[in-house]
Amino acid sequence: MNSTEANYDTYYSLPPDDEPCSLKEVRNFTKVFVPIAYSFICVFGLLxxxxxxxxFAFYKKARSMTDIYLLNMAITDILFVLTLPFWAVTHAIDAWVFSDALCKLMKGTYAVNFNCGMLLLASISMDRYIAIVQATRSFRVRSRTLMHSKVICLAVWLISIIISSPTFIFNKKYVLQEHYVCEPQYKSVSEPITWKLLGMGLELLFGFFIPLLFMTFCYLFIIKTLVQAQNSKRHRAIRVVIAVVLVFLACQIPHNVVLLVTAVNMGKMGRDCSTEKVLAYTRNVAEVLAFLHCCLNPVLYAFIGQKFRNYFMKIMKDVWCMRRKNNVPGFLCARVYSEGYISRQTSETVENDNASSFTM
Incomplete structure (x- = not known):
């Protein structure tokens, strides 16, 4: 990725008449800001x-492609946020203290799950388009798609692994300015700048532009269809769709603008020191903002819907019942569980597969 890769060199080369550009104050900022931000994202993202x-495991069977995508996206987000404590420690002590193998594993897992999450967002938008805009023929199309759901999800994971393969190959543990770092090293290739630009290009393409293209196309037609529906529930769904798009743009645009600027400046000599400092600060904040999307995904795509809110309340009741089982008579817990089970079975029986888990 970016800020955890070769972006925090203490000095940049400037013209001979100038002094070296020290980014020490930026590094001091990241020692405090990044560990705190990553810890917050890790805790709330996991929860x-x-x-x-x-x-999905105990309360709601995944009955549509959106449900399957939601489950896969939750798994990718969990795997993604589990890498953040390693980077929090690295930023806090300003050195990579783990092994070379763990360096490759953490960088690779970090990249694969970030890209996979973005592609799943694109897949969700396409499934919602088919379910709402193409409603008259969506049952046939989506039932056929559901039969191949495992293949589709496997393809998303494989694409994410392929486009993240440079991360596995080039990242390694080595000494830089008297500290061990876990960053990409391109000594084995003849055109290091080309490989760096290739990695950034793949991240920009699959981590932003393709999901943005799908979401823009699909959600514009979804909103148009919902507006024409003249239904209060549909109008409420429009607000959810708009929230999904706005949050995606707010989280991802700053991060990807920084990526573009970094790619344009790569290889340039005589860069202005003050500009480099501003870019370094912006890079840290923008990346944290992009990662915050992992915490917001469950809220936007799951619990903002009435069905998931009901399941969430059932989980809370069951957890409360388990904690009180030593103090509450057994028949009361059994009755709570039985009522919850009957209610769950009834709601799943009448569930319409075309209804979205996050817009209805």
Missing amino acids: GNIMVVIT
């Missing part, structure tokens, strides 16, 4: 996405 996994 929210684990709740989604629990919901």
Whole structure:
């Protein structure tokens, strides 16, 4: 990726008449800001996405492609945020203290799950388009798609691994300015700048532009269809769709603008020191903002819907019942569980597969 890769060199080369550009104050900022931000994202990202996994595992059977995508996205977000403590420690002590193998594994997992999450967002938008805009023939199309759901999800994972392969190959643990770092090293290739630009290009393409293209196309037609529906529930769904798009843009645009600027400046000599400092600060904040999307995904795509809110309340009741089982008579817990089970079975029986888990 970016800020955890070769972007925090202490000095940049400037013209001979100038002094070296020290980014020490930026590094001091990241020692405090990044560990705190990553810890917050890790805790809340784990809680929210684990709740989604629990919901699908014990309360709601995945009956549509959107449900399957939601489950896969929750898994990718969990794997992604589990890498953040390693980077929090690295930023806090300004050195990579783990092994070379763990360096490759963490960088690779970090990249694969970030890209996979973005592609799944694109897949969700396409499934919602088919379900709402192409409603008259969506049952046939989506039932056929559901039969191949495992193949589709496997393809998304494989594409993510392929486009993240340079991360596995080039990242390694080595000494830089008297500190061990976990960053890409291109000594084995003849055109290092080309490989760096290739990695950034793949990340920009699959981590932003393709999901943005799908979401823009699909959600514009979805909103148009919902507006014409003249239904209060549909109008409420429009607000959810708009929220999904706005949050995606707010989280991803700053991060990807920084990527573009970094790619344009790569290889340039005589870069202005003050500009480099501003870019370094912006890079840290923008990346944290992009990662915050992992915490917001469960809220936007799952619990904002009435069905998932009901399942969430059932989980809370069951957890409360388990904690009180030593103090509450057994028949009361059994009755709570039985009522919840009957209610769950009834709601799943009448569930319409064309209804979205996050817009209805």
